[in-house]
Amino acid sequence: MYLLIGVMTLGIVGLIVAGILMEMRPARTGQRWFKPTIVGNLLLFVVAQAALIFIGAQEVMAAPAVAESGGEISIGMGLAIIGIGIPTALSTIAAGIAVGPIGAASLAVLAEKPEIFGRTLVYLGLAEGIAIYGLVMSILLLDKI
Template sequence: MQIISLFLAAAISIGTIVYGYRAMKNGKKGNIKKAILTTVSAFMLVMAGVVIATIFGGNVLAETAAPAAEAATASGSSLGEGLKYLAAALATGIATIATGMAVGSVGSSAIGAISEDPSLLGKTLIFVGMAEGISIYGMIISILILFV
């Protein structure tokens, strides 16, 4: 079931790329926020199904799952270990997305300010660097989650 869901998520992603390429090639105009929201909603719905099926689903292939379960218990991995890695990935991922949004707005404002007064270059670089610090904080939190 999980494999089918992952293939479905990949098909949604690839279909979105192909549709977007064709729309750009044909000069189609539309609401970009609505298109992104539709695609992200479908993708998240499929991924939520994968997570729920993974957590609550039974073993589809019981005879091949038994050696894997024995190996997992022998190595000491558990649901807590998996959630720890998931939390670290979310901390880094969300911090990186926030950094992209912050650098996008601060950077465009900095370019506008520099075009009017070139002596402001040093001050604007400080603001852009502060925005990039968000991703460093996310990475530090991820390291703390993994090793503490």
């Protein structure tokens, strides 16, 4: 397992070094070595990540069942908690996507008409409400388990 973590680290370090070389010498980025290096390092990282996930899943499945009184979380409970967190994650991403253009448009409008500041705040609040709805859903779902 430590070998796979080392391989993943090596892949990331290779990507960082290639990026630094690209920034230091942008005229030479058209060389033939650059694209295969990036692809090779990404492939190395992804394969090591997949192997690490596979080995970790095998270890979890092979582990003996632990008594519930020990405070351990079962696989089902862990998956339920991840499922409860998904609405918050997706709604937060959606709110971020919504707030970006609305905020930019609000600033553009405020440059021309500063008197409509209150309306732009309402629009931004509606966009942020998406994240609040996801948080409320997660809290309600968390109450069910």
